[in-house]
Amino acid sequence: MRFLFIGDVVGKPGRDCLQKILPKMINNQTYDLIVANGENAAGGSGITEKVYYQLKETGVDLVTGGNHTWDKKDVFNFIDREPDLIRPLNYPPGTTPGSGCRILERRGLKIAVINLIGRVFMGPADCPFRTAEETIAGIKAETPMIIVDMHAEATSEKQAMGWFLDGKVSAVIGTHSHVQTADERILPGKTAYITDVGMAGLYNSILGVDKEGPLQRFLTQMPHKLEISKGKEIFNAVEIEIEETKGEAQSIKRIYEIT
Secondary structure: OEEEEEOEEOHHHHHHHHHHHHHHHHHHOOOOEEEEEOOOOOOOOOOOHHHHHHHHHHOOOEEEOOOOOOOOOOHHHHHHHOOOEOOOOOOOOOOOOOOOEEEEEEOOEEEEEEEEEOOOOOOOOOOHHHHHHHHHHHHOOOOOOEEEEEEOOOHHHHHHHHHHOEOOEOEEEEEOOOOOOOOOEEOOOOOEEEOOOOEEEEOOOEOOEOOHHHHHHHHHOOOOOOOOOOOOEEEEEEEEEEOOOOOOEEEEEEEEEEO
16 A cells, blocks of 8 residues: 655645645555645644645645644634544543544555654643554554654654554654654564654745744744745655555655755
């Protein structure tokens, strides 16, 4: 099974980038499942129903979230009726809408996608390690193919999750940092891993937003508006091949394209 995971989609440049690149990729290659992190897809922070459908129209099958999932109030109006939009699983039980796991069927086979959020330098959340372990135990009865989006700030926490789940899931893919790392590999237990898949968004930017806003925040230590303009766009993703009977990763390939 061939799987494509696209890095954090940041604002309109990220959505435009997907519209330009993804249809061509789909025409040239067969993907059984395409996932994108969409927590920054609307204006650089949060997601709306309109933006969610735009991502789906480009060819994205499933959208994952993170710490900005709830930034746009509109998300509360549609997340419960859109199973292909998931949010971090390890929020305290009963405190948020939506789901943190989705099992899809492709070619008569099931594949699961789990969204987790880290706790280092992030807001309060339940333990992602114990949550992952408990959830995976139940999913294994349905499918060996399991993809994990580990949305976290600390490199160490993402690496720890990769090793913790090695041999238990097909892939652990880091998101949130918006900068693609060059450490993609297949771990000894046949789990594909990358610390951060990167982003789809404005190329000449700081994490997808215009440079001036973040620079002024660093220089003055004062609030400054963050804006997103137009310009060259970057498309980051990983392509993963998964063996279907055991759910073992066979390959992982980074994609880095500027348009």
